[in-house]
Amino acid sequence: MAAHADSPVRDDHRDHGKRLVVGWIVLSAIATPLVAIFLGPAIPPGDASAQATQQVFDNTWLVSIATPVCIFVLLFLGYAFVSFRSRTARLVDGPPVRGDGRIQAIWMVVTTTTVLFLAAFGTYELLQSGSGGGQGPTAAFQPAGYKKALDVQVIGQQWAFTYRYPTYGGVEVPHLVLPAHTLIRLHVTSLDAVHSFWAYQLGVKADANPGTDNVAYLQTKGALTFDIHCAELCGLWHGYMFDTGQVVDPATFAMWIKRQRAYFAPVQKYLPPYATSYLPDPARRAG
Numbered sequence: 001m002a003a004h005a006d007s008p009v010r011d012d013h014r015d016h017g018k019r020l021v022v023g024w025i026v027l028s029a030i031a032t033p034l035v036a037i038f039l040g041p042a043i044p045p046g047d048a049s050a051q052a053t054q055q056v057f058d059n060t061w062l063v064s065i066a067t068p069v070c071i072f073v074l075l076f077l078g079y080a081f082v083s084f085r086s087r088t089a090r091l092v093d094g095p096p097v098r099g100d101g102r103i104q105a106i107w108m109v110v111t112t113t114t115v116l117f118l119a120a121f122g123t124y125e126l127l128q129s130g131s132g133g134g135q136g137p138t139a140a141f142q143p144a145g146y147k148k149a150l151d152v153q154v155i156g157q158q159w160a161f162t163y164r165y166p167t168y169g170g171v172e173v174p175h176l177v178l179p180a181h182t183l184i185r186l187h188v189t190s191l192d193a194v195h196s197f198w199a200y201q202l203g204v205k206a207d208a209n210p211g212t213d214n215v216a217y218l219q220t221k222g223a224l225t226f227d228i229h230c231a232e233l234c235g236l237w238h239g240y241m242f243d244t245g246q247v248v249d250p251a252t253f254a255m256w257i258k259r260q261r262a263y264f265a266p267v268q269k270y271l272p273p274y275a276t277s278y279l280p281d282p283a284r285r286a287g
């Protein structure tokens with residue numbers, strides 16, 4: 001398969017392959033540990049909850065696996081620009097390539113293995129108590145000790161979240177306070193449009209649908225002030241649907257919830273009894 005005398009492709013194509021593979025291995029060997037050690041752990045949401053820590057772990061694996069793939073694509077692109085450019089005024093095509101069994105076999109094995117590994121890894125990680133996402137009314141992925149989890153209801157409504165604590169008389173409060181080092185079972189619902197409860201430092205994001213009890217687990221760590229945003233376009237003031245919440249030590253939480261119960265006691269009788277969801281009913285709203 002001799003190249004045309006005027007062909008710009010002068011080298012044996014196997015040299016290109018060898019150079020590319022060696023360059024790819026060297027660059028990947030340098031970049032992948034750097035990404036795994038420095039970039040991965042720096043990706044949000046941080047380590048404010050068990051779910052957040054797990055997401056950082058997942059992100060670190062994903063970017064680390066993506067690094068050699070990305071390097072391969074960019075290296076091949078750059079190499080092709082430099083080495084395969086036409087050095088003559090005339091555009092002359094290189095010798096035709098009619099298939100290479102070895103490259104095809106390597107390609108199939110590497111891409112299939114990578115994709116199947118990522119699918120298995122992602123499924124396994126989801127099994128770790130749902131990874132901070134909403135799981136619907138019957139959570140398939142229960143964390144250890146879930147029976148003792150503290151139930152907290154998140155009620156989305158245009159345009160604020162309120163919170164009910166069923167184990168504390170179903171008191172409804174306008175700000176979220178959670179005890180530290182506690183497993184929380186969030187019950188996310190809505191009174192009107194579809195909202196999304198997103199407390200990103202805690203690694204929790206769950207849709208708030210009317211008539212639906214969307215369960216998301218959260219294992220808090222130490223004391224913290226965190227941001228809460230609605231993450232689903234829900235009407236005119238969606239952009240203003242944010243607040244700050246707090247994780248406090250359990251003794252402070254006990255005092256706080258006691259005060260909230262006393263403070264909201266006069267209006268408690270106007271609330272509907274605690275339920276896992278409240279169908280939109282203008283005459284009998286929970287908010």
Ligand SMILES: [Cu+2]
Pocket residue numbers: 156159194195196230231232233234238241
């Ligand atoms: Cu909203």
